Amino acid sequence: xxxxxxxxxxxxxxxxxxxxxxxxxxxxxxxxxxxxxxxxxxxxxxxxxxxxxxxxxxxxxxxxxxxxxxxxxxxxxxxxxxxxxxxxxxxxxxxxxxxxxxxxxxxxxxxxxxxxxxxxxxxxxxxxxxxxxxxxxxxxxxxxxxxxxxxxxxxxxxxxxxxxxxxxxxxxxxxxxxxxxxxxxxxxxxxxxxxxxxxxxxxxxxxxxxxxxxxxxxxxxxxxxxxxxxxxxxxxxxxxxxxxxxxxxxxxxxxxxxxxxxxxxxxxxxxxxxxxxxxxxxxxxxxxxxxxxxxxxxxxxxxxxxxxxxxxxxxxxxxxxxxxxxxxxxxxxxxxxxxxxxxxxxx
Ligand SMILES: [Zn+2]
Ligand SMILES: [Zn+2]
Numbered sequence: 027x028x029x030x031x032x033x034x035x036x037x038x039x040x041x042x043x044x045x046x047x048x049x050x051x052x053x054x055x056x057x058x059x060x061x062x063x064x065x066x067x068x069x070x071x072x073x074x075x076x077x078x079x080x081x082x083x084x085x086x087x088x089x090x091x092x093x094x095x096x097x098x099x100x101x102x103x104x105x106x107x108x109x110x111x112x113x114x115x116x117x118x119x120x121x122x123x124x125x126x127x128x129x130x131x132x133x134x135x136x137x138x139x140x141x142x143x144x145x146x147x148x149x150x151x152x153x154x155x156x157x158x159x160x161x162x163x164x165x166x167x168x169x170x171x172x173x174x175x176x177x178x179x180x181x182x183x184x185x186x187x188x189x190x191x192x193x194x195x196x197x198x199x200x201x202x203x204x205x206x207x208x209x210x211x212x213x214x215x216x217x218x219x220x221x222x223x224x225x226x227x228x229x230x231x232x233x234x235x236x237x238x239x240x241x242x243x244x245x246x247x248x249x250x251x252x253x254x255x256x257x258x259x260x261x262x263x264x265x266x267x268x269x270x271x272x273x274x275x276x277x278x279x280x281x282x283x284x285x286x287x288x289x290x291x292x293x294x295x296x297x298x299x300x301x302x303x304x305x306x307x308x309x310x311x312x313x314x315x316x317x318x319x320x321x322x323x324x325x326x327x328x329x330x331x332x333x334x335x336x337x338x339x340x341x342x343x344x345x346x347x348x349x350x351x352x353x354x355x356x357x358x359x360x361x362x363x364x365x366x367x368x369x370x371x372x373x
Contacts, residue, residue, distance in 0.1 A: 029151035030351045030370075033085040035072030040349045043087070046147065046155040053106050053156055054098040055114075056373045059174035060149040061091035062354060064293075065142055070355060075294075076143050083145060090116040090140040092149025093164060093173025094373065103158050113176045115160040116140050117319045131160075132319040139319070150348065150370060162324045165332040172331050174369060175208075175338045180320035180327040181292060182209035187323065188315035189265050189288040193218045196259040200224045200279060201270030202242070204341055204367050205292055207234045209267050214239065215335045220259060224250060225270075229364045236340040254282070269293055273300045285310040292317045341366045348372045 029043045048054045066088045068074040076082035096110040106112065118138045119131025126134045140156075141148020148154065164173040182205055191197070199210045202225020210223040222241040225231045231242050243253050254260040266279035266289045273295045280302060283289055289312060307314065320327075330336050343365040346354040351370070358365050 027152040028348065029087045029147075030089070030348060031085045032069055032088055036070060038070055038351055038355060040351050043151070046153055048098060048100050048155050050100040050102040051157055051159075052100045053096055053103055053112070053158055053161055055094040055112060055154050055156060056097045057092050057094040057149050057151060057154055058170035058371070058373050059093050060089040060348075060370045060372060061174050061178065062089075062358060062368045062370065063091055063178065065090070066150075067355070067358060069142060074142065082143055086141070086145050087147040087149075087151050088141040089148035089150035089370075090142060091174050091177045092154060093170045093176070094149075094154065097153070100158075106158060106161060106163075111164040111170065111173065112156075112161050113164055113173045113324070114140070114154075114156045114162065115320065115324060116142075116177055117321060118146060118157060118160050121157075121159060129322050132321040150351070150372075152348075152373060162328060165328065167334075168328070168331045171342065171369065172338060175336070175341075176324060176327050176331065177320060178205055178367075179208050179212070179330065179336060179338075180323035181205060181317065182212050183323040183326045183330070184320045185209055185267050185269070185290040185292040185315075185317040186212045187326075188290045188317060189313070191219065191265055191288075195264040196220045196222075196262055198222050198224070198254075198263045198266045198279070198282065200266060200268050200275045201272070201293075202227065202230045202234055203269065203363070206267075206269035207237055207239065207341060207366070208336065208338075209269060209292065210234065210239045211237055211336050212330065213267070215330060220257065222254065222257070222259075224275075227363055230366055233340040233366055237337040250278070251282070263287065266290070267292065271296055273297060273302070276300075277302045280306050280310075280312065283310070283312060286312075288313045288315065290315045290317055342369055343367060345369045345371050 119126035119134035138146035
């Protein structure tokens with residue numbers, strides 16, 4: 027089959043690779059769309075942590091935000107058949123350890139992560155194989171492009187689900203990129219919550235408005251505290267979902283969130299150098315939640331898409347064919363942080 031292969035630092039090729047062989051508990055899928063995530067770019071640039079630790083080795087097929095159609099099933103498959111439209115988890119647990127049995131397969135010591143950890147081949151290929159237990163059907167009214175949104179959407183759902191919030195709470199989402207805009211839509215699905223999204227890139231914030239987010243603040247142009255004060259919620263932010271990757275923004279979240287509030291952190295920081303006053307976390311009795319991947323969140327994400335509560339078309343900046351991977355990478359790097367999500371169309 028044809029696939030995109032990262033062969034070394036900044037070496038990416040569209041080429042022939044061996045067809046995948048499925049085991050009895052696996053399903054073979056013809057990939058239709060695969061999003062190019064920041065993680066894929068970090069893998070291409072050789073900057074991803076798993077490359078440094080040796081847990082991911084060249085060469086490999088990247089891509090964990092994919093959708094496709096089932097074309098073959100192993101002998102033991104019960105819930106999927108040829109022709110089913112599907113997407114799948116990024117974390118693949120062993121299915122046997124304590125963490126897996128309790129549903130925390132993102133923390134399984136023996137796990138694989140699709141396209142980025144322990145060389146489980148990803149979705150930037152004509153075909154991908156997946157174990158049945160990490161596969162989900164895409165509803166009829168969600169197209170294959172929407173299917174490729176499910177994984178990042180599930181990560182946003184995971185970040186929101188780290189706090190069980192009340193119906194009248196105020197939520198501040200910081201970082202108006204792809205995940206931040208999805209998280210703001212997830213939080214807005216409960217109409218009684220007030221959701222404020224902050225960012226610094228006009229193009230991305232315009233897309234957020236197009237997706238229906240009401241309170242969008244460009245913090246390069248407006249003072250956030252002033253904005254929250256005008257909304258009447260400055261002293262009453264119950265929950266911050268920090269998606270910016272900027273440590274100064276995390277500092278601001280700790281300062282703004284009300285005592286007893288919660289902060290979810292989705293993503294990784296470019297620099298960990300900080301003058302955060304960590305005593306504030308205790309003094310304000312805060313709960314800070316790390317968010318690794320998207321365990322048990324695919325069904326919620328799919329349901330939100332099925333009910334039309336998530337708009338994603340304004341977030342897809344450009345679409346390339348699989349063989350145009352060089353152009354796609356150049357497009358993303360040239361636009362720096364202005365492109366939201368670039369997708370590869372396959373199959
Ligand atoms: Zn991703
Ligand atoms: Zn396990």
